Structures are given as structure tokens and as C-alpha cells.
Amino acid sequence: MRKKQFAVAVFLLLSFGVSTAAFAHGVRIAYQTKTAVEISAAYDTGEPMAGAQVTVYAPGNPAAPWLTGVCDKHGRFTFVPDLSQPGTWDVRVRHAGHGGIIHVPVGEALAAAGGTPYSPLQLVLMAACVIWGLVGTALFFARRKG
Numbered sequence: 001m002r003k004k005q006f007a008v009a010v011f012l013l014l015s016f017g018v019s020t021a022a023f024a025h026g027v028r029i030a031y032q033t034k035t036a037v038e039i040s041a042a043y044d045t046g047e048p049m050a051g052a053q054v055t056v057y058a059p060g061n062p063a064a065p066w067l068t069g070v071c072d073k074h075g076r077f078t079f080v081p082d083l084s085q086p087g088t089w090d091v092r093v094r095h096a097g098h099g100g101i102i103h104v105p106v107g108e109a110l111a112a113a114g115g116t117p118y119s120p121l122q123l124v125l126m127a128a129c130v131i132w133g134l135v136g137t138a139l140f141f142a143r144r145k146g
Contacts, residue, residue: 050071053093054069057091059088085106088103
């Protein structure tokens, strides 16, 4: 009887391991800006997207590819953008039906991205919510016990 239980347990473990790998459809893409832009692409499991197709679009012409290439075995791709075309460069990475797109600020857009990611309206709204919360908390504790 123990052999049967062991066989069932092994079957369940192997089945579980195989089924979880089938759900790895997400993609993580990151970038670093130095002199060049380095794209790092990996699946949600952490496995690099080796051999993935990379298409770079310049800000002035988002319909026509500015550069195409392939990720190395570590899922990395490096390119030097044309600094005379400041703005947001779009980089698309695709492999075996999976992929994503990332927006890379270059030039003036890079300087603007160094600030806060929130608009002035969002900052004012957040400040108002914090003040409202503080006032509400103070009024709650200041009420008379009766």
C-alpha cells in the first residue's frame, strides 16, 4: 500500500511542477541609461529572453523601426540612441509569442524623468488627502467623552 501512496505523491509533485511552468507568460523588461541604453529582458520566471527580437523606435517616427536586433544569451541588448532626437524611445522585445514594450526617455525627456513621476495636480491631491487625514485624526481624538 505504501508503494501506491508514494507513486501518487510523486505523480502529484511532477504534475504540479509541469503545470506551473506552463503559466510563465509574463515578461519583465528593464533598462539602464549610460552612454548607451542597455535593455534587459526576462520572463516572469527569471529566465532570460535569449535570442528575442528587439525593435527600437525613435521619438520622431514611431511607425518605422530605427534599429532592429537580437538579445544575447543573457537577454540583454544595447544600443546608442541618436541624441539629436530627444524624447521617449520605444523598445519592443518579442520571443516565441511573448513580449512587451518599454519607453526609454532620452535627452530632454531623461532630465524630465529624473524628477517626480507625479503631475502637479496629483501632488496637490496627495497633500490634501494627507492634511484631511491628519485633521480627521486630530478631531477624532479631541472629541469629548460623554
